[in-house]
Amino acid sequence: MSTRLASGGRLLNKGKAVEFTFNGKRLQGYEGDTLASALLANDQMMVGRSFKYHRPRGIVASGAEEPNALFNMGEGSKFEPNQRATTTELFHGLTCASQNHWPSLEFDVGVVNNYAARFLPAGFYYKTFMAPRAAWKHVFEPIVRQSAGLGKAPKDRDADRYEHFYAFFDVVVVGGGIAGLIAAKAAGASGAKVLLMEQTAHWGGRTPVDGGEIDGVAVEDFIASLVNELKAMGNVTMRNRMMGAGVYDHGYVLGYERVADHTPNAVGPRHRMWRIRASQIVTATGAIERPLSFAGNDVPGVMLAAAVRDYVMDYGVSIGDRTVVVTNNDDAYRTAIALKNSGLEVPVILDARASGGGALADEARALGIRVENGKGIAKVKGGKRVTGVAICAQAGEGSTLEEIKCDAVAMSGGWSPVVHLWSHCGGKLIWDDAQAHFRPDASCAPTNQNGEGFVVPAGTANGPLGLNAVLADAVKAGESAAKAAGFTPKSVAAPQGVASDEAAMEPVWLMPQGAGPKLRMKAWLDYQNDVKVSDVRLAAQEGYESVEHTKRYTTLGMATDQGKLSNINGLATLAGQLNAPIPAVGTTTFRPPYHPVSFGAIAGEARAETFQPVRDTPISGWHSENNAFFEPVGHWRRPYCFPRNGESHAEAVKREINQTRNSLGMLDASTLGKLVVSGPDAGKFLDMLYTNMMSTLKVGKCRYGLMCSENGFLIDDGVVARIDEETFLCHTTTGGAERIHGWMEEWLQTEWWDWKVYVANVTEQYAQVAVVGPNARKVLEKLGGMDVSKEALAFMEWKDGKLGDFDARAYRISFSGELSYEIAVPASQGRAFWDALLEAGAEFDVMPYGTEALHVMRAEKGFIMIGDETDGTVIPQDLNMQWAISKKKEDYLGKRAQERSFMASADRWKLVGLETLDGAVIPDGAYIPAAGENANGQRNVQGRITSTYYSPTMDRGIAMALVHRGPDRMGEVLDIPTLDGTVLKAKIVDQVFYDKDGEKQNV
């Protein structure tokens, strides 16, 4: 069993016990524990079931590479699935539960998959679900859905807060182990601004676990004084609990800071995503130990050798009383020695190398440990826990030579540098035969905007595994990063450790090397996704020669650990089967993030109120207070209608329209775009932008205009007012203000840069209120001030003056067909002006109306709406707006496009009005079919509805539609099928339904 030892545990505060809950059991650990070490201290070796076969799985590693120990963490609004026990710091009250089992971890029904493993080989899904077709929906999909996924999805809204932080550095060092600390010091000494980040809570990485001396002092003391030195450097920033998640173009680095995962009740953000620009990036990300592929290497109790050592040294936890060590390199001997020195038994060290180990092997033997060279594990005994191992010759096929009882196995297949961050942005790798691993190829670094490398690997992440080589490499990396960032490094001698004489490792990709099919079927490569040696071999046999294809076919390396343990073993197995050298097979692509990051950290502050900007007019407050039902228009929120006393929206819209047509309505039109265009060439400029002539507009007058893209399509419309000889004010649609402003600037900056015109967007300078209805003039006269009579301010004129106390500009324009004024006042007077109008209008029973009433009233008048009657394929001629297209102008944007044959063709769909014979309202978006079918067997279509409403004024349905040769077919009755299968009959009519002669607006 695994347990807490009486002594040891350099990271623990044994004075402070911490209580936590696992699967409903109350357990205890110490401050400084990870969740993994605390579970092991409580003999909780088995932590979950595997994804596909539901095999019992235990903790394998001690860091970010852990594939098995994933938990549903927390409850309610703090719930989060797939949290890794090895990277979770223990805190008081932590609650977690294991995943992927039913009904319980100990007894799991899904384990039948394990007994059926023969029938679930690689590519099972692809092969099985091809046929029969109907089986997918009724048989396979329900089963797959039941068994898919590891953790549960959260149900509640996340209670925590997240944020981003932008930072700028000359050199960013990722990894706070010995190499990162030394590289940061070397870079910092040059004066460069340095950030050093470390994903755990501790500095120094794994070096203290292995002990020894550097520069004549104990490693732990050396690191402590190095950390203090760095802290004292004003140009060096140190952040722990912060992981380098990804490296991107132009020296962009994401730093994932877990601010409060270990203090979940603290006030403040939980995670902070640092968005960093760095001139140079040093990746001191260390190395990860590889498992060995032998039968039963997934039984709980089989662990990476270095992890066994970490748990003993860092947390005072033993994995078992009797631990068999199996290795192909010298490093694992350190585990055996550490266990022995802690008073634990190591029955045997199985060294797969026929020639055995170096000095460390001698040390182990001197401690009385039995060492067997050229031997390996044929098979691990036990189901939910290791009970023993069968020993065999590595060179053979797995005949058992001897069985040894044990309750833990520490395995080491060699070390692979963590090259993820190096590779994210295109750094290439080379295969190191001596160490049997891929390491960064210094001649093919990721390159920046100048074609120069911007990532420098340091320490074990760069390949060297011996302490002295690591120290020297880290100094060199720090200095070269500083130099590349434009600083002059101060040459510092690398610190010196005590070197140990290690024998060369030997690659072992299968144990024993001649293992037959039965053993291969139980030799796991990828624990989390249940991929075995046999699966990769099968994939190769079936022709999946590319490593990327094999990955997808077998799911090797596709789980939340992204193959940190399985990649190299998997591709070596593939290479073996293909009879190709490993570098020829290559690796899969390394993609950010290095380790999963929370969605909250990605979203940052963008949630709740700050999810998206919502734009308010100066009058928005009144709308909210008066029960407005809002609709989004761009980022604006505009009132759709103002329901009163339990009215439906339709009833409210009808009331607002009737009151406006009969007496007085008002609309908050502040969102309309307002662009000032000014300069000696302003008229010439607007003549190019609008289809009609604007340069002839008289000062004090208004003119409606259309704007087209250079392809001839209608993109915006609005009223232009001439303010003075050189100045125009152009109204745009609500959604068009920024777009049209950009459109104008683009032409002025790129094509007509020599024209003397300036443009400014003054949309928000004004609150604008449409005062509409037969009593509009009376209410303005009540406010007093400027003369708004027909004589003083005629239709399509504007005037500046005072209305009551307010600085007003009044435009006599109408989008409703009624007598109408649009009054602009400075935004800060907007709310007061609105209130004053409401008060003055009370005697006319004034009613504010929303965008739906606006839409219906304009449709009754046959006015087009950009976005309804236009969709980016409609030209003004389609809308019968030839009257707004100047024939005198030599050119305007869109003119030539509109002259192309198919644009000028009489065969286009053109705008008409439609009246249903029975007065019904045609559904929005309906199509108007024609006889026959097209080449795809679809019904031919001769038109579509662009706007359709119930008109309170007409008391019937009205619509506008684009219909093939529509205006030539007045009076024709069309069939319009609806979704419920009925067919509406509608007559083609003039699009102007109300007051065609404009008598009402022109009073």
Place this chain on the structure above:
Amino acid sequence: MSNLVSALNHAKSAGFASVEETGLQGMITVRGDLASKAMAAAVKAATGAAVPATRKIEKGDTGAVAWMSPDELLVITSYEGVDSAIEAMKASLQGEHSMVVNVSDARAVFKVSGSAEDVMAKLAPVDFSTEAFQPGEFRRSRLAQVAAAMWKNDDGSFELVCFRSTAQYVFDLLSVSAANGGEVRHLS
């Protein structure tokens, strides 16, 4: 006049830094040839300050002037002083191709005091470190999802300008970024 209300009417919040909407401010968009003598005279007449260099803000007796683009300045005055400033500038720029537009009501102004850099750096992709961003620096950038322009005062506080319609969003952004527990202790 009681009719005048700024976007958030002096809303305030406080965490590890404090945030305040500072009320109505006179603001004028000026476009023209920034190198011309007429422009120098116009800016001087309105604010008492010189035309700022790229990405700088200059302060004078009666206002300030900020560099917005190679042909655009933002003149900042008292709200009451806008009309006379516009008049003075138009007079100086007589005959020059230029534009002078009152945008006071189109904007909202905020002040962030205390550990302001750490608040600003959560929202704008700008290097706010003391060596990079000193009083007198001016940036047009963004705060999360909206446009903003910002500068640092001599007392270390920051002021920023955004569009009036986005004032509530910007206030909420600044407030949550300055909320207690969110101290980064990196820049301030």
